Amino acid sequence: MTPELPHADQEIDARGLNCPLPILRTKKALAQLESGQVLAVLTTDPHAGRDFQAFCQQTGNPLLAQQARDDAVQVHYVQRR
Template sequence: MTAELPHVDQEIDARGLNCPLPILRTKKALARLDSGQVLAVRTTDPHAGRDFQAFCQQTGNALLAQRMHDDGAQTHYVQRR
């Protein structure tokens, strides 16, 4: 994962949702993107970091970066395979 944030093609807000809803919304959004496009997902679930790592490892999508915000939210940058 890189320190520089990637260009984002689509964003979804999954704040306030707990597992597995952020991953399910991510899967649905990725299905609408072209290969190589990047999805940014904002979450507040404290376990989302590990969930996104496992999801990307299992699906072959690339987890480009994960950013923690001051308000406790995280943004996960997923590139469609």
């Protein structure tokens, strides 16, 4: 049984984009959210997992979950601090 993923208040599609574009789009989208809301970001960049971990550590926005799907898409759940 897989753990339940967080509910996303907003989702952005960054598939096909390489670093730093998924992070820049995430930063812009987080600015539009209220504190506590969750953003789901879809990526295909193989290095995005580490990039999101570093971004969240540096900004203080909690990284709630990361999911690797079968279609080579990763979903990153970031909560606005």
